[in-house]
Amino acid sequence: MSDERTLRDYDGPAGGWDSLKSVARHLHEQHIPVRGAKTLLSMNQPDGFDCPGCAWPDRDHTSTFEFCENGAKAVAAEATALRAGPELFARHAVTELARYSDHWLEGQGRLTTPLRYDAATDKYVPIAWDDAFTIIATHLDALPSPDQAIFYTSGRTSNEAAFLYQLFVRQYGTNNFPDCSNMCHEPSGAAMKPQIGVGKGTVSLQDFEQADAIFIFGQNPGTNHPRMLGELRAAAKRGAAIVAFNPLRERGLEKFADPKDALEMLHNGSTRIASDYFQLRIGGDLAALKGMIRHMLERDADVLASGAPSLLDRAFIDAHTSGFEAFADDVMAESWDTIVAESGLTEAQLRKAGDIYLGAGKVIACWGMGITQHKHSVATIQMIVNLLLLRGNLGRPGAGACPVRGHSNVQGDRTMMIWEKPPVAFLDRLRDVFGFEPPRTDGYDTIGAIEAMRDGRAKVFFAMGGNFATATPDTTATHAALRKCALTVHVATKLNRSHLVHGREALVLPCLGRTEIDMQATGPQAVTVEDSMSMVHLSAGINAPASPALLSEPAIVARLAQATLGDRGHVPWRWLVEDYDRIRDLIARVFDDFHDFNARVRVPGGFQLPNGARDRNWHTADGRASFRAHAIPVDTALHRARAGRDAPVFNLTTVRSHDQYNTTIYGLNDRYRGVSGERRVLFAHADDIAALGMAAGDRVDLESLGEDGVRRVARHFLLADYDIPRGCLAAYYPETNGLVPLESFADQARTPTSKSIPVLVHRPTPEASTASRDIPLDVIV
CATH class of the missing domain: 3.40.228.10 (Dimethylsulfoxide Reductase, domain 2)
Structure with a gap:
């Protein structure tokens, strides 16, 4: 498609017929027109599954089908008939796969078997589950300190998996729990x-x-x-x-x-x-x-x-x-x-x-x-x-x-204490219920985890879902940090870029999706999630698993814990995952707000967790809500970048297209902004484009003005005239993540400053020398 045909005005409403057409097209592309429709009608129902997309709540989780275009795409992507099986990895070396776009990787379908990276052939090869867990346990046991291991968590992980995960890792001996909250709502x-x-x-x-x-x-x-x-x-x-x-x-x-x-x-x-x-x-x-x-x-x-x-x-x-x-x-x-x-x-x-x-x-x-x-x-x-x-x-x-909040259980994972800064009272309760002394030192957040891998202070990286290499800032630095690890492990449903940015040894472990039947020893299981408004409810899949080799996330955690800890800690890991009610009983023993968990969550719609502020009970230092004074900042990185510089310095914010969810790219269109077939787009005010001596449709490079002396460039963006204030720019995430310095984060929260990046706009230049830290251009195949 030519540049002239890539950008157009869109005057329709959000939703409407275009949303239905988009979903129908996506169902067709995933080869599931019939099963996909049935699956969609079971989403967010009392006896169905929770949408694997965002955390926006449903009315009592009992309403008739509530249409959501992106939720439908998320479900279709998970229920796809396409498979990324061993034959895909036999055909393609990892270095070859790394040349493909995120959209292409997503489009290969569901992972079907555990995979191990074979350095001799530069390919992923099948591995038995027990052998995979033995490799991970061997690496973990060999570390001089548990704090040299990092355990990342995506917001799609269920309460049951998150609880077992934090229990295992704290019994192992660390609070290194970076998670997606560190990058969004921290x-x-x-x-x-x-x-x-x-x-x-x-x-x-x-x-x-x-x-x-x-x-x-x-x-x-x-x-x-x-x-x-x-x-x-x-x-x-x-x-x-x-x-x-x-x-x-x-x-x-x-x-x-x-x-x-x-x-x-x-x-x-x-x-x-x-x-x-x-x-x-x-x-x-x-x-x-x-x-x-x-x-x-x-x-x-x-x-x-x-x-x-x-x-x-x-x-x-x-x-x-x-x-x-x-x-x-x-x-x-x-x-x-x-x-x-x-x-x-x-x-x-x-x-x-x-x-x-x-x-x-x-x-x-x-x-x-x-x-x-x-x-x-x-x-x-x-x-x-x-x-x-x-x-x-x-x-x-x-x-x-x-x-x-964004991902479907990001709030629930934090409630289950996927947190690098656990409260003392929670650690005391873990000690009293499980009879071990949990680690008391704060762990690494996401920024800290990247720094630790970069500096050699962390050797093993384990990710429970997500796409860490793509979601994080300072892409070149993050990729280099991951490659310094002795072992990287990713639990996932589909292939993504993080699997291709690996340590010396690497594993990819395929898991069940939210839409699939989770069959354990006592029968089919349901997991629970917490939405943005603190409602906790059940989620049970209806589709047959994409492969008989898939394990559930709770089962993966339990088998890893058993392989690593053995009988240490006296937790019957394998017994717990035979019936998830047993996990929920343990959750109720640790968290008072989850009393009678199994009974209350089976009430249609589930139950709402207490919230002191909602009842005007202020659990603060002085027992009151407080007014907080803050001066308007007038000496930011943007102010400093503009001072004494003749060239115009813009403030760049990252946005999502309408054909993506987080790092998952469903397609190359952004209907509401009039973009089709393109992701490297730079939205700018028409007067700013003219002041640069350029025109809409021109290609440009972006150079961020970090204060660490490192040059970061993102190349080959298509200029688009858009209704945005002068001096401001917008471009898609994650293509511009590499422009965000690792050292640029929110005060008191350390969230990457991806919504405020001082940048220069250049006409395209020849590729910089290998000494520079340029951001590579994805190859769209």
């Missing part, structure tokens, strides 16, 4: 836990039915959480204000056609979503929030001076919060000039947003990774919570905080 927990006593959202789906206004910061639900559009559509139809703060104009925040609404589909109709859309600059959210709050404080002072009641919830502030006066003084000391300059919005726009908030009785604030992947993410989230606290919008119906 700042949400780091911000909210000290401020309101919980690191999770405080709302339920029922709150969306009652909210007068929903504020959405740094999130694109149309692509990343399509089922959320149903709630937004219903809120918009009943007149709730939906206020979007986002640098890019995103179709899912503008209008939506619900494929389940026969009348809307029949008439090609749609529903307007955002009542107000504020296109702030990338990273301008903290300044925008502070401007809104300053306006509210100014208006409140005026009404108080006139003798009228306060516009703030003074009773709530007095009874439930601390730090208000110092916070208010800090806000009023911030100048409007700074607020406007750093937010990219006008004073009038910010005052309007503040008035919308003041005019709403009940407000929900949502945010996504457009907030969490910045240097000042924690401060920004605490400012969102400050906004809610001002009018008592926490702990009452129709109001609250809603961090919208």
Whole structure:
């Protein structure tokens, strides 16, 4: 396809007929038109399986089929008839496979047998399960310290697998648990836990039915959480204000056609979503929030001076919060000039947003990774919570905080203590229940794990799902770190790039998917997951396994633990996986909130975990929710990169296409942004393109301006004219991950700053010397 045919305008709504067509095409490509439809109808049902995509909740997990385009693609990708069996690896050496694109790798289908890397032939070859576990156990036992092993976890891992996994690893002797939370919503927990006593959202789906206004910061639900559009559509139809703060104009925040609404589909109709859309600059959210709050404080002072009641919830502030006066003084000391300059919005726009908030009785604030992947993410989230606290919008119906998490059980894995910084009380409970002394030293997070492998302090890398080599920042450095390992192991359903970036020895262990029947000694099993709103429910597959050689994730953990620990720790690993109720009984002994786990989770819809902030019980240092003051940052990496440099320095944010989920690339299209057949696209304002002396359709290179002296370049991007503020750019993840320095991460949370990368834009240049750290261009086959 030519460049001229790659980019076009898209004026349709999110959802609608185009979504149904896209799903039908994807089902056909995966060779499962009949079985795929049956599988989709069993998704998110009481006797079916939980969607392996995002963590957006379902209404009591008992509703009729709720259509979601990306969820359907995730299910189809897992239920595909395509197979990546031993014959694929017999045909292709690893170095050859590494030349192919992520889309091509995904398209080879399901893995069918355990694989071992054979260095002599540079190929993966089949290996028996017992032999694979023996290799891993031998490596682990040979390490001078358990802390030289790293155990990564993807957010798709079930509660049962995650619990066994953390128990095994802590009995082995380390807290090295980097996980996908470290790369996405770590700042949400780091911000909210000290401020309101919980690191999770405080709302339920029922709150969306009652909210007068929903504020959405740094999130694109149309692509990343399509089922959320149903709630937004219903809120918009009943007149709730939906206020979007986002640098890019995103179709899912503008209008939506619900494929389940026969009348809307029949008439090609749609529903307007955002009542107000504020296109702030990338990273301008903290300044925008502070401007809104300053306006509210100014208006409140005026009404108080006139003798009228306060516009703030003074009773709530007095009874439930601390730090208000110092916070208010800090806000009023911030100048409007700074607020406007750093937010990219006008004073009038910010005052309007503040008035919308003041005019709403009940407000929900949502945010996504457009907030969490910045240097000042924690401060920004605490400012969102400050906004809610001002009018008592926490702990009452129709109001609250809603961090919208990604992968299907990323929140549940953290609840099961897949965490490198486990609380003392949890470690004490492990000791008391299982009779061993767990390690007390904090482990490596994702950044720390890469540094440890790079520096030779870690020798074994084990990944329970995910695509670590592709999802992480500083691609060249991460790949080099993984290749220094003595052993890398990946548990996976499909081939991905991480399997091709391997240690001296390497294993790929294929596991069951969420859609498949998990047959154990006592019969078919169900696992549990926790959604973004703390609902825990069962998930049971309905499809036959892709291969008889597949093991479930709990079975893989149990057999690895048995091979490594033997009878140490006195945990009957193999017995536990004969019946997952036994695992849940252990979970209930360790976590009080999971009491009567097996009985409560079998109630249709499952059960909701307690949340102190939802009940206005603040589990904080002083027993109150706290206002947190933060200055608007005016000396960031972007400010410093622009200082004294004549060439224009842009702020690049990474985004997902509509044909991907996390690192999984379903196709090369991005319908809502008008892109087809292409992923190396750079979205820019038309005036910025002209100022560079270029035109839409030109190819360019990107050079990031890290402060570590390392040159990082991503090549051959197609310039696309897009509605985005001047000075801002957007490009797809993970193609631009290599531009993010390993040392650039969020304060207090260490999340990569993938949403704020200072870059230069160049015309294409010849390949740099091998001494440079350039990002290779994928070969799309």
